[in-house]
Amino acid sequence: MTGNRIARFAAGTVVLAMLATACASERGGSVDVSAGTNGTTAPASGDAAASGGEETFGTLKSPCGKGDAKGATEQGVTDTQITIGFGDDRGFPAAPGLSKEMGDAISTMIKWCNGQGGINGRQIKGNQYDAAYMQAATVMQKACKQDFMLVGQGFAMDEAAEQFRVGCKLPTVAGFTVGPNAAMGPMKYEAVPYPVDQYNSSALRLAAKLFPEFGKKVDLIVSTSPAVKTGSNKIAAAMKKIGITPMNCGVMLNNDGDASYVPFAEKFKSCGVEALWTSKTPDPASFSLLEALDRVGSKPTLVFEATWYSTAVSKWNTQGVGDKIHVGTIFQPFENADKVPAVKKYLDLVNAEHGKVALLGMQATSGFLLWAQAAQACGSELTRQCVINKLSQVHEWTGGGLHAPTDPGANMPSSCSLMLKLTGPKFAQFYPENIGEYDCNKENILKTDPATWGTKLNEDRVATTFLTPDVIKPTV
16 A cells, blocks of 8 residues: 555655554455556556456456466466465564455456456456465465466565565565565566655645645654655655755654553644655554644644545544645545546445455555466466567556556656545545545655665565576566
């Protein structure tokens, strides 16, 4: 979803442990389961449609359908079947159901695709894995022995599994990545990339454009959490690159909680803060600070990470204390489903299977569609090399309209965002005014400091930590 990750690794594992109640907005073993241009707004479309049946997913023609593909071309591929791996951390005891929406989305998409005839007539078999947070390496070793590719998965501890994935030359179209080596690994593509060396500053620029106070009197809500510190440092660096200097009022929340948040609120008020940004997730401490700000009569404009697009936030804001909360995101919100066919399609399909609905589920869905389109284009000659070749050529992707344009082939983030606003318990698109559009500018993509990457990259922007000479590389 959003976030830049250890830095990336340390930050991501802590933050992802909170996905079940924060980032995973619920608005709303082995199993067989049948870019916009500079200064403009871009609609949620733009995918290169693959040939297939008459079924569509938003603006994308379905890559699934009948066919006569033949041949046992690769591990996990036979005349009649393609075996892929997918999964999440749903069995993590500390956060039951962690990222469950991702596995639910992929199992739903497998059923949807098989119902149309599979990929060129080959049915898809899904091996569903539960990494339970700490078992990612074990899961990866299983996948190495039986899967053609990994598709749409999200494992918080993917860094621990990366050496095994690279070692067995298992390609992936990941739902998300966390560790720096996983994010920049070989044979890895994502529908929504978050590379360690590039940052999409569109939400920051949009906030400065919409709210003058954000560009002049803004500060960050930070805490003693290593994850929040890392994220805040990256945001502060990005702000400075676009001409915004945080006020540095000296407020530091205790990650373990504080007896009272009024002193922090008073400090922000006396400092003259008129806008706030945070990389913190919406937790009781965050809510207490916002309530304290209201109590002392300070009402700054709030522009927060996409984790704040959450059911927990909606339920909390019954008194309107959070009515100045704005959220930057590259995803179309569920509230736009009546105007954005891809979002409605996702909701209809997953709800029909009684699955968990959340933004990470849409992200996994986009990953499945990206993989399926590439696999379909390979026809009978379905090999890992062919799929990687096809994926490397995809440079504008929206998942049929689920999110803003990204560049999976080059592992580059979107240069777009839209802004949501919370009013009472309801979120709604605030800007751009036209539903389904984004504010985009190529200048939004900023290079990050190599000291923050957490890994060394080669000339192809690929992590070298586990790199071997025989990894599968694009040949086109």
